[in-house]
Amino acid sequence: MLGKLLFRYLKKYKWLLLGVLVFQFASALATLYLPTLNADIINYGVAKADTGYIWTHGAFMLLVSLGQILCAIIATFFAARAAMSLGRDIRADVFARVSGFSEREVSQFGAGSLITRNTNDVQQVQMLAMMGATMFVTAPLLAIGGVIMAVRQDVGLSWLIAVAVPVLLVVAVLIIGRMVPLFRTYQGRLDTINRVMREQLTGVRVVRAFVREPIEAERFRAANTDIMTVGRNVGSLFVLLFPLFMLILNVTVVGVIWFGGVEVNAGNVEIGTLFAFMQYVGQIMGGVIMSSFMAMMIPRAAVSADRVGEVLDAESSMTRPENGVTEFAAPGQVVFDDVEFTYPGADAPVLTGIDFHAEPGETVAIVGSTGAGKTTLVSLIPRLFDVTGGSVKVGGVDVREADVDELWKGIGLVPQRPFLFTGTVASNLRYGREDATDEDLWKALEIAQGKDFVSEMPDGLESHIAQGGTNVSGGQRQRLAIARAIVHQPRILVFDDSFSALDLTTDARLRQALWRELPDVTKIVVAQRVSTITDADRIVVLDGGTMVGVGTHDELLASNDTYREIVESQLGVDA
Structure with missing residues (x-):
């Protein structure tokens, strides 16, 4: 589902992605070339005390470094544009899909879960797209290219790389494999805590009326503890992973210095070549670590993509006829x-x-x-x-x-539990018909028996209405909802116990x-x-x-x- 989702949306930004690939490729090549330049300066310029050679190659090395930085910046900019656009498009499509759901589908997913899927889950996919675009070329090119360049510098020390890289990959596979089920559990726990929080906020009056604050606080604490436990387990694996990576990297560098020092002492390797080999080892390990970091992000993003895909693929029971x-x-x-x-x-x-x-x-x-x-x-x-x-x-x-x-x-519907939106009295009434005049609004309020209390509000039609209409009474909320339906000018008015x-x-x-x-x-x-x-x-x-x-x-x-x-x-x- 993850690959399908990324391909479905990122194909719209193929030119941005092409720019990312080109500039990342250029940045990676420059990064691979710098240790060789450094080795040349040390081996020839410093060894022969050739100041002109040092200045000339040093200036060229500086120019390559600046080019590498510029290419990385441009590639990151293009990647950010593509990833942010991806997130925007997915959120828009999820919202459009949910808007077309019937009550059946909304109840099936749950309002809290739908909100989580359109925010946190989309963000996980978006982050993967961002990191993937910036590392897609760099990580494998540094790893593979580093091996090639290191072997070119000194074949005798290459066995250190042949040992270190497989050990690094085994550690990554073992730890990341344990993360996959935890990520899925984490997203489910996130749904739960969002649901509990939403219920407590919308039902705050009931909670207070029945003095249930301690019980609701305990309920939230339990949900909060559940997600903390899973997050702590994931964090523990992260904490374990990077020290192991650094241990393997540092042991490898120590091995290069030890065995390389022997080669230098024997006159088989120049000091500049040894430094270059050490830099290439660092680049190889860096490439593998970046790839491992991507591999850590993929499981959580895959779980999130599955959850987003469930919404996008859900067919509403209320199908719209073609004609x-x-x-x-x-x-x-x-x-x-x-x-x-x-x-x-x-x-x-x-x-x-x-x-x-x-x-x-x-x-x-x-x-x-x-x-x-x-x-x-x-x-x-x-x-x-x-x-x-x-x-x-x-x-x-x-x-x-x-x-x-x-x-x-x-059809004008006045539901059993009328809902008002954040805004003003006028904006809520014009929800039924945007081009309604103030005269139309006052007429509807007069029919709905709401003219008197709206007139007494500080700003009349422009008086503020809180989300859900919590700053007006239940009877006022019902009358505003009835007035909104009247402004709609329907041929059929449906009142679902709207006068209670x-x-x-x-x-x-x-x-x-x-x-x-x-x-x-x-x-x-x-x-x-x-x-x-x-x-x-x-x-x-x-x-x-x-x-x-x-x-x-x-x-x-x-x-x-x-x-x-x-x-x-x-x-x-x-x-």
């Missing part, structure tokens, strides 16, 4: 035709035998006990889930055959304003309070995921036991 229908013959009409829905892996369907319709301008209410399937039912209208049996038609078109964007344009935080008076005024100001808009209302839906044109009664009645309030009160029980249980509240 989706964009024209709706009956705008505002909603028809449930023998609908059945089963969650993946569930033993029994959540909904079965759902069969009703809502004509343009009508109000259809959905009632039932907790867990009856009301939220699941209305989620099928904007196609947050796909039915597993029967069909849902909006505007006379099966939602699975409709163009998704056109379908969503005609409102007092009875505000609830009544809001419903009257909706019915009065939006007579042509179809309204699908999920409600717990009977008073909210007594005026509905049609009431659908659910019990255990099955329709047990449909009709007006009076008709159901006279003929439906389930509905009558619901009404009687609330008589003391909604009399």
Whole structure:
């Protein structure tokens, strides 16, 4: 998956990568050539006290060094451009893929895991691309080229390299092999700590209300300790690896000095050649160490690439039709035709035998006990889930055959738990329609019974809204969410228990304003309070995921036991 992911994205930057290869090649050649120049200066210039030779070759050596530095800088710049672009493109594609997921896929991966995959996992792949681009040529060229150049300097000492390099490779393979499973465990633990942290931040009010701070702190401590343990094990292997590398390198250099000194004393090797051989040994070991460092990065990046690839390869259960229908013959009409829905892996369907319709301008209410399937039912209208049996038609078109964007344009959804985004009141309301004027926003707020409290805010429409709307009350959040749906100007409004935080008076005024100001808009209302839906044109009664009645309030009160029980249980509240 790692190679597939890198090839898929880096092929767009082939010219940058070609520049990296060219300049890294030039930098590596210059690095390999410098010890030879140094040997020549010592062997000939210093030995013969030829000052002119020393200055001439010294200046050339300085020029080669400057060229090597310049090539390395340019190669690193190109590599950074390619790697940063790679990270940007992967993050953009992961975000686009997740945005197309249905609720099913989001629940399957988990919000915390999806965030980790689009940040930390992408960063691991990006770092590998960066390091790989800068070391891809340098490491093998220094290792292989160093061997060749060292042998050219002195064949007699080459046996030291033949011993040191295999020992270095064996150590690297043994230690890196133990790192691979640890990296996979580490990423999983990172998911866990992100999930725990996210839950505690979003549920901070509940935590404090139930005095659960010590327990949540212990829960976080456990997750934190788990990831620390794995990280410590990985760190221990890193700590072990580099000292062993340096030990092998230093022992090899000591061997070169020892046996080379014998050769120099015997007159078989010149001192400059010995120095050059030592430099080449260092370059060879450096190349092998760089390759080992790359090999250490590859397992973690491979794990991260697999996790990113799982998201990119995941097929949303909500498939977009190639030639989706964009024209709706009956705008505002909603028809449930023998609908059945089963969650993946569930033993029994959540909904079965759902069969009703809502004509343009009508109000259809959905009632039932907790867990009856009301939220699941209305989620099928904007196609947050796909039915597993029967069909849902909006505007006379099966939602699975409709163009998704056109379908969503005609539906305004107010979820059970309304969510507001960081920004202002105006920016949140314009989430429904960006070109809405201030007059449109005030009109929507007036219908949603939110005009008064927004007017009292310090900056009116430009008043700040915190993430999730935590700086406004639950009732204000609901009214802002309703106003946002109205600004959208849909043909169908879906209210999923969206009046639960409102007092009875505000609830009544809001419903009257909706019915009065939006007579042509179809309204699908999920409600717990009977008073909210007594005026509905049609009431659908659910019990255990099955329709047990449909009709007006009076008709159901006279003929439906389930509905009558619901009404009687609330008589003391909604009399």
